[in-house]
Amino acid sequence: PVMKDSPFTEKFFTQTLDHFNFNSFGNGTFCQRYLISDKFWQNGSGPVFFYTGNEGDISDFALNSGFILELAEQQGALVIFAEHRYYGASLPFGKDSFSRPLVGLLTVEQALADYAVMITELKQQLQADNCPVIVFGGSYGGMLSVYMRLKYPNIVTGALAASAPILSTAGVGDPRQFFRDVTADYEAVSPQCSAAVRAAFQQLQDLAARQGEPVCVRIQSAFALCQPPSAPRDIHQLNGLLRNAFTFMAMLDYPYSTHFMGNMPAHPVKMGCDIMLRGPDLLANLRDTAAIVYNSSTPLSCFDLYNLYVECADPTGCGLGPNSLAWDYQACTEVELCFESNNVTDMFPPMSFSQADRRRYCSERWGVTPRPGWLRLQFWGDALSSASNIIFSNGDLDPWANGGVRRSLSSSLIAINIPEGAHHLDLRGANDEDPESVVRARKQEAELIAGWIQAERNRQKH
Amino acid sequence: PVMKDSPFTEKFFTQTLDHFNFNSFGNGTFCQRYLISDKFWQNGSGPVFFYTGNEGDISDFALNSGFILELAEQQGALVIFAEHRYYGASLPFGKDSFSRPLVGLLTVEQALADYAVMITELKQQLQADNCPVIVFGGSYGGMLSVYMRLKYPNIVTGALAASAPILSTAGVGDPRQFFRDVTADYEAVSPQCSAAVRAAFQQLQDLAARQGEPVCVRIQSAFALCQPPSAPRDIHQLNGLLRNAFTFMAMLDYPYSTHFMGNMPAHPVKMGCDIMLRGPDLLANLRDTAAIVYNSSTPLSCFDLYNLYVECADPTGCGLGPNSLAWDYQACTEVELCFESNNVTDMFPPMSFSQADRRRYCSERWGVTPRPGWLRLQFWGDALSSASNIIFSNGDLDPWANGGVRRSLSSSLIAINIPEGAHHLDLRGANDEDPESVVRARKQEAELIAGWIQAERNRQKH
Numbered sequence: 001p002v003m004k005d006s007p008f009t010e011k012f013f014t015q016t017l018d019h020f021n022f023n024s025f026g027n028g029t030f031c032q033r034y035l036i037s038d039k040f041w042q043n044g045s046g047p048v049f050f051y052t053g054n055e056g057d058i059s060d061f062a063l064n065s066g067f068i069l070e071l072a073e074q075q076g077a078l079v080i081f082a083e084h085r086y087y088g089a090s091l092p093f094g095k096d097s098f099s100r101p102l103v104g105l106l107t108v109e110q111a112l113a114d115y116a117v118m119i120t121e122l123k124q125q126l127q128a129d130n131c132p133v134i135v136f137g138g139s140y141g142g143m144l145s146v147y148m149r150l151k152y153p154n155i156v157t158g159a160l161a162a163s164a165p166i167l168s169t170a171g172v173g174d175p176r177q178f179f180r181d182v183t184a185d186y187e188a189v190s191p192q193c194s195a196a197v198r199a200a201f202q203q204l205q206d207l208a209a210r211q212g213e214p215v216c217v218r219i220q221s222a223f224a225l226c227q228p229p230s231a232p233r234d235i236h237q238l239n240g241l242l243r244n245a246f247t248f249m250a251m252l253d254y255p256y257s258t259h260f261m262g263n264m265p266a267h268p269v270k271m272g273c274d275i276m277l278r279g280p281d282l283l284a285n286l287r288d289t290a291a292i293v294y295n296s297s298t299p300l301s302c303f304d305l306y307n308l309y310v311e312c313a314d315p316t317g318c319g320l321g322p323n324s325l326a327w328d329y330q331a332c333t334e335v336e337l338c339f340e341s342n343n344v345t346d347m348f349p350p351m352s353f354s355q356a357d358r359r360r361y362c363s364e365r366w367g368v369t370p371r372p373g374w375l376r377l378q379f380w381g382d383a384l385s386s387a388s389n390i391i392f393s394n395g396d397l398d399p400w401a402n403g404g405v406r407r408s409l410s411s412s413l414i415a416i417n418i419p420e421g422a423h424h425l426d427l428r429g430a431n432d433e434d435p436e437s438v439v440r441a442r443k444q445e446a447e448l449i450a451g452w453i454q455a456e457r458n459r460q461k462h
Numbered sequence: 463p464v465m466k467d468s469p470f471t472e473k474f475f476t477q478t479l480d481h482f483n484f485n486s487f488g489n490g491t492f493c494q495r496y497l498i499s500d501k502f503w504q505n506g507s508g509p510v511f512f513y514t515g516n517e518g519d520i521s522d523f524a525l526n527s528g529f530i531l532e533l534a535e536q537q538g539a540l541v542i543f544a545e546h547r548y549y550g551a552s553l554p555f556g557k558d559s560f561s562r563p564l565v566g567l568l569t570v571e572q573a574l575a576d577y578a579v580m581i582t583e584l585k586q587q588l589q590a591d592n593c594p595v596i597v598f599g600g601s602y603g604g605m606l607s608v609y610m611r612l613k614y615p616n617i618v619t620g621a622l623a624a625s626a627p628i629l630s631t632a633g634v635g636d637p638r639q640f641f642r643d644v645t646a647d648y649e650a651v652s653p654q655c656s657a658a659v660r661a662a663f664q665q666l667q668d669l670a671a672r673q674g675e676p677v678c679v680r681i682q683s684a685f686a687l688c689q690p691p692s693a694p695r696d697i698h699q700l701n702g703l704l705r706n707a708f709t710f711m712a713m714l715d716y717p718y719s720t721h722f723m724g725n726m727p728a729h730p731v732k733m734g735c736d737i738m739l740r741g742p743d744l745l746a747n748l749r750d751t752a753a754i755v756y757n758s759s760t761p762l763s764c765f766d767l768y769n770l771y772v773e774c775a776d777p778t779g780c781g782l783g784p785n786s787l788a789w790d791y792q793a794c795t796e797v798e799l800c801f802e803s804n805n806v807t808d809m810f811p812p813m814s815f816s817q818a819d820r821r822r823y824c825s826e827r828w829g830v831t832p833r834p835g836w837l838r839l840q841f842w843g844d845a846l847s848s849a850s851n852i853i854f855s856n857g858d859l860d861p862w863a864n865g866g867v868r869r870s871l872s873s874s875l876i877a878i879n880i881p882e883g884a885h886h887l888d889l890r891g892a893n894d895e896d897p898e899s900v901v902r903a904r905k906q907e908a909e910l911i912a913g914w915i916q917a918e919r920n921r922q923k924h
Contacts, residue, residue: 020482022795022830023566104485109571113840120839151613154845333484368484377582378575383616385921386850459847 007069008035008062008081013122015085017092018105019113025105030092032114033083035062037069046076047453048123048133050156052115052148054141055327056319058083058090061141064260066429068136071446075453078128082118084111084144086326098325100367106326108334108375111144116152132157132456134449138424139163139400140335147379149390158389158452160445161404162424166392168403170376171336178316178339179243179346181399185250185269186276186347193273197246197289198347200282201239205349207283208235222283223290226302234305239349241309243341244317245290246272246348253397253422255433261319263296266433269397313361313370315339315353316399332362334375388412389452391445395421395438414448416441469531470497470524470543475584477547479554480567481575487567492554494576495545497524499531508538509915510585510595512618514577514610516603517789518781520545520552523603526722528891530598533908537915540590544580546573546606548788560787562829568788570796570837573606578614594619594918596911600886601625601862602797609841611852620851620914622907623866624886628854630865632838633798640778640801641705641808643861647712647731648738648809655735659708659751660809662744663701667811669745670697684745685752688764696767701811703771705803706779707752708734708810715859715884717895723781725758728895731859775823775832777801777815778861794824796837850874851914853907857883857900876910878903 142164313331604626775793882897
């Protein structure tokens with residue numbers, strides 16, 4: 001077992017390196033990791049629940065998607081969590097994976113073909129040929145689940161896409177939406193809270209505008225930075241780091257403490273607002289709020305501006321380490337994340353990331369040219385009416401929610417909205433602190449999925 | 463105009479070289495040819511009829527698909543015939559296109575992405591944003607039309623796939639089907655005809671088995687060969703060349719003379735049978751029947767075994783010239799054409815082409831390993847029930863027909879069978895010699911397409 005007391009076994013699948021070119025790497029293969037559990041499987045007849053792994057180590061997703069196992073127990077399903085190529089332990093070329101041109105095999109299309117091939121071959125190996133497959137995913141993983149149902153309905157009977165921003169990442173919608181909705185979460189706690197955040201950022205701007213060494217020392221001490229900020233670039237970096245903390249707390253605003261993408265206390269947005277409104281020293285409040293995120297794992301004696309947060313092609317954050325490289329590359333090629341804060345529709349300093357900014361950055365960083373409109377062309381954008389059997393679930397607290405599908409499009413393209421939910425809360429296992437709305441959502445999801453499976457079995461009989 | 467008195471203008475589209483790798487050819491592009499006619503277009507509002515070009519020069523398909531123009535006149539459509547990459551004038555790397563690794567960009571997926579990008583951009587350029595797009599194609603082009611509707615329903619409202627063997631080329635079905643159905647066409651003229659063909663091939667085998675120089679000279683003179691056959695390999699080649707003639711006549715068994723894939727008289731199968739039953743010299747009859755195909759363009763003083771027919775990864779023939787190279791590569795990678803003749807279920811000498819034969823040939827010829835099952839995985843095989851708005855038309859005379867969809871799968875996945883039709887006869891323009899069945903089929907196709915367009919317009923209004 002990969003995790004203590006885990007029902008999962010870690011395995012590796014011999015995967016084709018390049019599905020779309022028979023001449024590039026010949027028959028080359030790599031080892032793709034997956035976790036599998038047949039603990040609840042009605043052997044050879046129960047459905048297959050397949051998690052389409054996203055931008056990280058697959059065990060993190062398995063650990064934080066307990067609902068899938070709970071549902072597997074109810075429905076007698078085999079459970080597979082597949083790791084996305086170029087993430088976690090599934091690096092096609094080991095430590096050289098992010099050099100050119102080797103990184104070129106990191107695309108959404110290759111990842112989908114990986115899953116299609118893996119499902120097809122594992123079903124044969126496990127004598128599960130007639131077992132309907134349901135795909136699950138959260139966030140980008142949810143986008144992949146949608147895409148699997150769109151592109152491979154021959155392999156996948158239905159998809160639960162939790163908090164999948166399939167529209168905003170395809171360039172459909174308003175680039176101001178994301179940070180506006182982050183702001184709305186703090187505003188919802190109290191208008192004083194967002195006003196305090198806004199005022200604190202303003203105070204930092206005013207201070208930085210005065211320049212000179214004493215100011216640098218003042219900012220360094222106010223934010224407990226390891227180095228004094230010495231250039232406008234450092235202030236920009238500090239703004240990015242701070243905005244990122246508010247973003248994370250909004251995304252991960254769960255009603256109990258979690259250990260997903262770092263440690264997070266229960267109700268972090270509320271906790272942040274309590275700190276922001278604690279006293280008159282706005283800069284100290286801002287620092288201590290950011291510390292909820294940056295000081296959550298190991299207590300730091302000072303904040304290292306360029307190590308805690310790395311600017312990349314995703315203004316909502318790429319994270320750190322090798323996984324962040326892969327995500328940066330994806331944001332530089334197919335996934336569009338040109339979100340801006342502007343201090344008008346949101347509480348943050350103006351920080352734009354236009355397609356021109358993206359083109360410049362991606363050309364320098366990776367030598368690639370992004371292709372705006374490509375995901376929309378390839379994966380249908382909002383022209384989804386001919387699809388079927390997809391649940392689009394979203395939590396109202398999640399700033400990604402309004403980048404996804406919020407209204408049902410047909411009787412089998414179902415939007416489920418969870419008023420008290422943060423980022424794919426519904427995929428998490430049941431918890432005493434769960435709001436009623438997520439309990440209801442999971443129940444509805446279970447019923448829809450059972451219905452798809454039943455319909456597929458009926459179809460097979462005829 | 464590319465053709466005399468043609469309504470088409472020849473243009474070139476700047477196309478992305480590699481849609482699936484941002485690091486291989488960078489932003490590289492090539493010039494993709496297309497033919498366009500707005501002669502009948504209701505400017506900016508009429509539909510777009512888009513032919514998804516297949517394995518040849520696009521002007522050949524435009525010249526032999528008059529139905530599309532006739533329908534465009536009825537329905538006020540813009541007509542585009544797009545040339546498939548690596549065929550005709552659309553060679554991405556000029557004369558180097560078939561060297562390794564450059565040939566690696568020749569895949570079905572790249573071709574589909576070409577069409578998706580081209581349709582999207584041309585619609586913008588032509589201010590045709592709200593114009594529904596219907597795709598048309600014959601044979602492999604019909605497969606591409608089906609795939610476009612499966613994979614890009616956001617771009618394509620419906621597809622007319624004429625004589626598209628989407629099942630047999632995906633490895634679904636019986637490898638004996640093709641040559642059995644070629645045989646059936648001759649049997650239908652008269653059982654004596656197919657018996658005579660069988661006996662003639664047997665006589666050739668018996669003669670060849672005797673060996674020695676006099677035999678070689680006998681065979682050379684019987685078949686008017688330029689060189690005497692000196693090895694078993696030559697006899698194998700002669701068998702292939704002869705079988706190919708019968709295949710062509712069956713595929714192109716139109717009720718009037720045509721100039722598509724060479725010149726062909728009206729009712730060539732009937733004409734072949736007349737020759738086969740003409741007199742007692744079976745070998746002379748066999749030779750003169752093959753001459754219907756090989757002597758149709760310029761009269762030859764002798765048959766050059768290795769120049770008139772080239773064995774390749776497609777046992778139904780790859781043709782000659784650069785286009786045949788491209789098709790051979792496709793048959794070596796994605797498109798499965800492992801059809802056999804065996805002299806039991808068909809009238810031909812036993813000539814097998816197993817997946818093992820294919821693997822061996824393709825490895826030697828192109829350095830690639832075919833991927834059996836890939837098209838089925840990628841393009842759904844017979845698991846088409848979740849698709850919609852596709853017409854699968856097939857002619858009963860066409861040996862490809864039973865490799866396609868012959869029964870309607872739903873109210874919007876319609877099979878149209880044309881008892882007197884050969885290979886995509888319905889795509890050809892109206893002709894006085896047309897059987898009633900193809901006239902009826904075209905009428906039904908026109909009505910279905912008009913219905914799809916109307917439904918799409920209604921959807922746009924809401």
